Amino acid sequence: MNNFIFQNPVKILFGKGQINEIASELPAKGKIMLTYGGGSIFRNGVYDQVKEAIKGLDVIEFGGIEPNPKFETLMKAVAICQTEQVDFLLSVGGGSVLDGSKFIAAAVCFQGEDPWDILAKQAEVTNALPIGAILTLPATGSEMNGNSVVSRIETQEKLAFGSPAVMPKFSVLDPEVIFSLPDRQISNGVVDAFVHVMEQYLTYPVNSPLQDRFAEGILQTLVEEGPKVLANRKDYEAAANFMWSATMALNGLIAVGVPQDWATHMIGHELTAYHGIDHAQTLAIVLPGMMNLKRKNKKAKLLQYGERIWGITEGNNDQRIDAAIGKTIEFFEKMGIKTKLPDYGVPSDTITKIANRFQQRGFKIGEHADIGPEEVGEILRSRL
Amino acid sequence: MNNFIFQNPVKILFGKGQINEIASELPAKGKIMLTYGGGSIFRNGVYDQVKEAIKGLDVIEFGGIEPNPKFETLMKAVAICQTEQVDFLLSVGGGSVLDGSKFIAAAVCFQGEDPWDILAKQAEVTNALPIGAILTLPATGSEMNGNSVVSRIETQEKLAFGSPAVMPKFSVLDPEVIFSLPDRQISNGVVDAFVHVMEQYLTYPVNSPLQDRFAEGILQTLVEEGPKVLANRKDYEAAANFMWSATMALNGLIAVGVPQDWATHMIGHELTAYHGIDHAQTLAIVLPGMMNLKRKNKKAKLLQYGERIWGITEGNNDQRIDAAIGKTIEFFEKMGIKTKLPDYGVPSDTITKIANRFQQRGFKIGEHADIGPEEVGEILRSRL
Numbered sequence: 001m002n003n004f005i006f007q008n009p010v011k012i013l014f015g016k017g018q019i020n021e022i023a024s025e026l027p028a029k030g031k032i033m034l035t036y037g038g039g040s041i042f043r044n045g046v047y048d049q050v051k052e053a054i055k056g057l058d059v060i061e062f063g064g065i066e067p068n069p070k071f072e073t074l075m076k077a078v079a080i081c082q083t084e085q086v087d088f089l090l091s092v093g094g095g096s097v098l099d100g101s102k103f104i105a106a107a108v109c110f111q112g113e114d115p116w117d118i119l120a121k122q123a124e125v126t127n128a129l130p131i132g133a134i135l136t137l138p139a140t141g142s143e144m145n146g147n148s149v150v151s152r153i154e155t156q157e158k159l160a161f162g163s164p165a166v167m168p169k170f171s172v173l174d175p176e177v178i179f180s181l182p183d184r185q186i187s188n189g190v191v192d193a194f195v196h197v198m199e200q201y202l203t204y205p206v207n208s209p210l211q212d213r214f215a216e217g218i219l220q221t222l223v224e225e226g227p228k229v230l231a232n233r234k235d236y237e238a239a240a241n242f243m244w245s246a247t248m249a250l251n252g253l254i255a256v257g258v259p260q261d262w263a264t265h266m267i268g269h270e271l272t273a274y275h276g277i278d279h280a281q282t283l284a285i286v287l288p289g290m291m292n293l294k295r296k297n298k299k300a301k302l303l304q305y306g307e308r309i310w311g312i313t314e315g316n317n318d319q320r321i322d323a324a325i326g327k328t329i330e331f332f333e334k335m336g337i338k339t340k341l342p343d344y345g346v347p348s349d350t351i352t353k354i355a356n357r358f359q360q361r362g363f364k365i366g367e368h369a370d371i372g373p374e375e376v377g378e379i380l381r382s383r384l
Numbered sequence: 385m386n387n388f389i390f391q392n393p394v395k396i397l398f399g400k401g402q403i404n405e406i407a408s409e410l411p412a413k414g415k416i417m418l419t420y421g422g423g424s425i426f427r428n429g430v431y432d433q434v435k436e437a438i439k440g441l442d443v444i445e446f447g448g449i450e451p452n453p454k455f456e457t458l459m460k461a462v463a464i465c466q467t468e469q470v471d472f473l474l475s476v477g478g479g480s481v482l483d484g485s486k487f488i489a490a491a492v493c494f495q496g497e498d499p500w501d502i503l504a505k506q507a508e509v510t511n512a513l514p515i516g517a518i519l520t521l522p523a524t525g526s527e528m529n530g531n532s533v534v535s536r537i538e539t540q541e542k543l544a545f546g547s548p549a550v551m552p553k554f555s556v557l558d559p560e561v562i563f564s565l566p567d568r569q570i571s572n573g574v575v576d577a578f579v580h581v582m583e584q585y586l587t588y589p590v591n592s593p594l595q596d597r598f599a600e601g602i603l604q605t606l607v608e609e610g611p612k613v614l615a616n617r618k619d620y621e622a623a624a625n626f627m628w629s630a631t632m633a634l635n636g637l638i639a640v641g642v643p644q645d646w647a648t649h650m651i652g653h654e655l656t657a658y659h660g661i662d663h664a665q666t667l668a669i670v671l672p673g674m675m676n677l678k679r680k681n682k683k684a685k686l687l688q689y690g691e692r693i694w695g696i697t698e699g700n701n702d703q704r705i706d707a708a709i710g711k712t713i714e715f716f717e718k719m720g721i722k723t724k725l726p727d728y729g730v731p732s733d734t735i736t737k738i739a740n741r742f743q744q745r746g747f748k749i750g751e752h753a754d755i756g757p758e759e760v761g762e763i764l765r766s767r768l
Contacts, residue, residue: 001624003399008392014641015387207621210605210629217597224593237591240385244641245594253637257398257628 001208001257008252010144011170014244016236018172019049019134022090025170026057026132030087034061035077035101037093044180046136050092060084065093068272068279069100071116071152078107078115081129091133091168094185095140098133102148102166105129118161119150125163133171137181138243139189139280141196141250143171151273158269173247175239183230187336188280190226193246194219194331195264195283202291203259203367205300215254216308221245223309226335263366264290267376270354277344284332284339289379291325297368341383351380385592385641392636394528395554398628400620402556403433403518406474407441409554410516414471416443419461419485421477423447428564430520434476444468449477452656452663453484455500455536462491462499465513475517475552478569479524479576482517486532486550489513502545503534509547517555521565522627523573523664525580525634527555535657542653557631559623567614571720572664574610577630578603578715579648579667586675587643587751589684599638600692605629607693610719647750648674651760654738661728668716668723673763675709681752725767735764 013021026032032054041047051059062077080086081104091101105128107115117123135143142148146167151158178186201215222245228238248254267290268282277285295302299317306312306324315323329339338344341351355377358365364372371379397405410416418434425431446461464470465488475485489512491499501507519527526532530551535542562570585599606629612622632638651674652666661669679686683701690696690708699707713723722728725735739761742749748756755763 001399001621001628003402005395005397007395011389011391012640013389015385018387207625209608209625210601210632213601213604214598217594217601220597221594237385240641241591241593244385248594256396257624 001206001211002259004256006252006256007164008144008167010167010251012144012173012247013170014173015240016174016176018174019046020053022050022053022132022134022170022172023057026054026090027088027130030058031084032057032059032088032090033077033081033084033086034059034090034092035065035097035104036061036063036091037065037067037097039063040180041092041136044136044177046092046134046177050090050134054090059090060086065097065100067096068149068151068158068276069096069103071103071119071150072154074100074103074107074150075115077104081108086129089129089131091131092136094135094137095142098131098135098142098168099140099148099150101131101133102128102142102146103150103161105131105166106161106163116152119159122161125161125165128163128165131166131168133168135171135173135243136177137185137189138173138178138246139185139192141193141247143168143173144247144251147250149269156273158273173243175236175243178229178239178243179233181233183336184278186226186230186233188278189246190222190229190242190335191284191332191337192280193249194222195280195287196249197222197254198287199261199264200255200258202298202301202305203261204297206258208258211254211256211258212304214248216305218245218249218254219309223331230335259367261367263371266365267354267379270357271346271350274350274353275344275346277346281337281344284337285341285344285383286379288325288329288339289382291321291328292382293375293379294366295321297370339383341380348381348384351377354380385590385595386643388640390636390640391548392528392551394551394635396528396557396631397554398557399624400558400560402558403430404437406434406437406516406518406554406556410438410441410474411472411514414442415468416441416472416474417461417465417468417470418443418445418474418476419449419481419488420445420447420475421449421451421481424564425476425520428520428561430476430518430561434474434518438474443474444470449481449484451480452533452535452542453480453487455487455503455534456538458484458487458491458534459499461488465492470513473513473515475515476520478519478521479526482515482519482526482552483524483532483534485515485517486512486526486530487534487545489515489550490545490547500536503543506545509545509549512547512549515550515552517552519555519557519627520561521569521573522557522562522630523569523576525577525631527552527557528631528635531634533653540657542657557627559620559627562613562623562627563617565617567720568662570610570614570617572662573630574606574613574626574719575668575716575721576664577633578606579664579671580633581606581638582671583645583648584639584642586682586685586689587645588681590642592642595638595640595642596688598632602629602633602638603693607715614719643751645751647755650749651738651763654741655730655734658734658737659728659730661730665721665728668721669725669728669767670763672709672713672723673766675705675712676766677759677763678750679705681754723767725764732765732768735761738764
């Protein structure tokens with residue numbers, strides 16, 4: 001096990017009815033900006049629930065934060081926060097609204113010239129407005145970490161930043177929010193959480209049996225509970241188990257003391273940037289190609305994954321790895337997510353564009369930093 | 385899954401050499417009280433390492449905190465903290481030193497008349513001196529929670545309190561501290577951590593597959609790594625895995641949304657109070673009796689435990705439960721801990737005394753609150 005530092009102070013309020021309890025978590029004085037997305041919270045009743053819970057507090061609203069939140073949109077909120085002297089952000093939505101709110105929180109307090117530097121130059125974020133989150137869509141894990149991913153229309157870029165300063169002070173996880181979600185968001189959420197775990201698990205062994213078992217525990221739970229949530233949206237227990245799994249998938253715990261990959265995410269982001277494909281869909285496309293290309297470097301973990309998650313114990317190593325990849329694809333498809341580039345109408349020249357982008361950036365990705373433009377091209381061509 | 389609130393802000397610094405990094409975690413100004421136990425830290429070099437790391441800071445020392453820390457001793461430290469206006473407690477030792485430090489931290493700031501009320505009357509602890517911990521013995525999990533157990537010589541009582549206010553600000557977990565520990569402390573630590581998990585796992589199912597798998601992951605890791613640590617004290621990897629397992633066993637994570645038991649601990653505490661038996665030894669005595677007596681209420685979890693931890697899949701339910709109890713006893717004995725009362729010279733009239741104490745207290749224990757004086761007697765008699 002590698003040395004590590006771990007701290008996660010986010011307060012989780014989990015379960016039905018917890019939205020009603022948020023007033024005691026909010027500052028009694030000061031101005032709160034309620035941030036949200038395209039308006040699903042008006043249709044599913046969450047907006048009314050939140051407004052009722054924070055009655056009497058000084059609240060302004062900023063709606064319209066997009067899936068893959070846009071820098072251009074978020075900067076409008078930053079301006080309002082500065083004019084209106086907002087003290088607290090209350091994010092009501094999924095990972096995109098929360099990621100967007102994290103960027104707003106950091107940008108409002110940013111001391112440098114251009115807040116875009118937070119993303120483009122990884123300018124350090126030491127200070128941010130405090131954030132509370134009401135999660136309406138389990139997927140990204142943003143509710144219990146300090147990560148944020150933001151896109152910029154102008155440059156077709158999708159970039160990430162991270163800081164403990166933007167970890168939510170509290171996050172409300174009420175599984176009932178799942179009841180009104182469309183299939184596509186459930187499918188995306190389950191696959192997104194699944195691949196988050198894989199990025200922290202499917203690398204090489206460093207003698208970390210507990211981290212491995214926690215990661216496998218999340219994968220197994222997603223494999224079991226994901227299809228239940230898809231089949232019956234009112235299954236509270238399945239919703240709760242999915243929701244908690246998605247949070248645990250990316251709150252830093254399974255990453256302690258182990259190598260991480262994240263190459264699948266980085267390649268996937270480019271597919272979203274060029275074609276607007278849903279984040280989880282891009283992961284479902286890329287991951288099987290990654291597993292196949294890196295079958296040597298990842299051999300030990302691929303075999304362990306195959307055996308412990310899918311019960312694959314027969315055949316030689318390559319056959320077992322093929323079976324593990326096959327089972328992974330099967331699971332994604334069962335969750336309603338297609339896994340090939342043509343399924344999304346992506347032409348093969350996009351592959352060249354993406355490879356070129358990695359060429360320009362000049363650094364390699366993956367746990368061994370050995371995935372460069374050529375490997376990116378090879379992974380994507382295997383998904384045609 | 386039940387509703388829950390979870391927050392654990394303790395910062396963990398894990399790995400070799402981390403003790404050297406503590407200066408940046410400590411307040412630059414103000415007086416620090418270094419608390420420790422019987423002096424093992426002088427023999428194993430940890431004291432020198434800590435002193436070197438905090439060179440230049442304003443530090444006073446309070447040594448001599450006992451295993452099962454005594455109220456009488458701790459109150460002496462409280463008086464010194466008040467006279468010397470101590471601002472921060474740096475606990476260097478195992479769970480007892482840290483539990484003692486937590487009580488000191490709470491008692492110094494206690495507004496009521498008698499700090500004993502914190503333990504005897506569960507007087508609320510809302511404020512405490514900040515604490516940092518250098519852990520020298522993995523076992524209790526105290527390094528990542530707000531719990532403390534304190535004994536009083538005068539009344540032969542061993543009582544607990546808990547408050548977020550006494551959670552350490554940081555805890556250093558350097559697995560190398562294990563290298564110099566005697567067998568008995570390793571044995572105790574592994575069994576203590578194991579039973580912590582069991583108290584949060586071996587109840588009744590509430591559809592919490594992820595919590596179950598996390599708990600099982602810790603149990604499996606302790607079963608694998610515990611004997612390795614006992615056999616080779618210099619096995620850093622095994623030490624690290626044991627240490628992290630012991631922390632995860634009682635930091636609140638596996639307890640979220642599930643029922644808890646803790647009856648084994650409460651009965652065990654009485655054996656320590658009357659006979660000074662090591663905490664983990666008392667747990668190893670009581671748990672098999674508890675599993676046996678509660679085989680109906682705990683049936684589903686006992687069968688799951690038997691199958692997932694010990695691979696027990698043959699026989700009828702009672703046979704499988706017997707086998708699971710047998711495997712548990714075998715594991716404790718393999719770790720060098722005896723599991724019967726006569727092994728510790730406990731006479732049968734102690735059973736009556738303990739049962740009477742539960743009679744006087746007037747409340748029942750266990751996840752169904754159905755273990756009263758009679759059941760306590762029955763459990764203990766089964767361990768003669």
